Amino acid sequence: MTAAGVLLIIAVALIVAALVVYLVQVIVALQKITKGLDATIAAVGEIVEKSQPVNDIVGDINTNLDAAVDALEGLLVKKAGLPDAMGLLEGLYPGAKAEGLRNFPDSTTVRSPRIGEVYTRGTLTLARLGREAPIAAASPNGPALRDPRYGSAASRTLYPADRPGRSPVIGNEVRDADASPV
Amino acid sequence: MIVVALVLALVVLPIVVVLLRNVLAETTSIVGSIDRITAAAQAGSRDLDAAPLLLTTQQQVRDTVANVAAYGGSLDVIVDDA
Secondary structure (H helix, E strand, O other): OOOHHHHHHHHHHHHHHHHHHHHHHHHHHHHHHHHHHHHHHHHHHHHHHHHOOOOHHHHHHHHHHHHHHHHHHHHHHHHHOOOHHHHHHHOOOOHHHHHHHHHHHHOOOOOOOOOOOOOOOHHHHHHHHHOOOOOHEEEEEOOOOOOOOOOOOOOOHOOOOOOOOOOOOOOOHHHHOOOOOO | OOOHHHHHHHHHHHHHHHHHHHHHHHHHHHHHHHHHHHHHHHHHHHHHHHHHHHHOOOOHHHHHHHHHHHHHHHHEEEEOOO
């Protein structure tokens, strides 16, 4: 065998050896990739399975919340009127008026009063409810507000006999004027 | 023949080695990426373990909305309209 033949064989052998070494490493790496993809696919399958009902549930939650928001907004506007409603919302949540109400397009442009801590109309409504509430109409004593004597019954208990002809004395002489043992 | 042997040893062999090294490097980098993707997918799967709690949330929202509706209905009756 000539030297050229030997050199040729050595060159071919080196090429084959390089192919074997690197291809074996590539094969090992591809096997790792396969195992990794198997684990990934399993995890992704779990994600798909676990997240499958999420859309329906979240959709149902949003539907219920939308209905509640619509009802509450409608109730607020119905009872307070759109201007007062927006004033109340702006007073409680600064910037809320700019967002407006979903079902009332005029809510962002309506001129609303500035309502601070006390909403007089609401306070009066609550005060009236205590005496004029429909539930009070079922009282055996009759409608509360329509009976002035019933409405002032609590204050009249302060003077069960005759009402004094003067205003209550407040000051140093109160103790002396009070004949009660207390 | 000597020329062929020299070409194989000095030209073909280096090219084959370079190409195979590049293939191996890319394949190895894919292994790292796959490992990170697997870790992320498994973490995402664990995060979704709380998804069944949405059923409880759903029921609570329904109950709350029903109570709000009842309360609003009562207010509608009690309080005068604007």
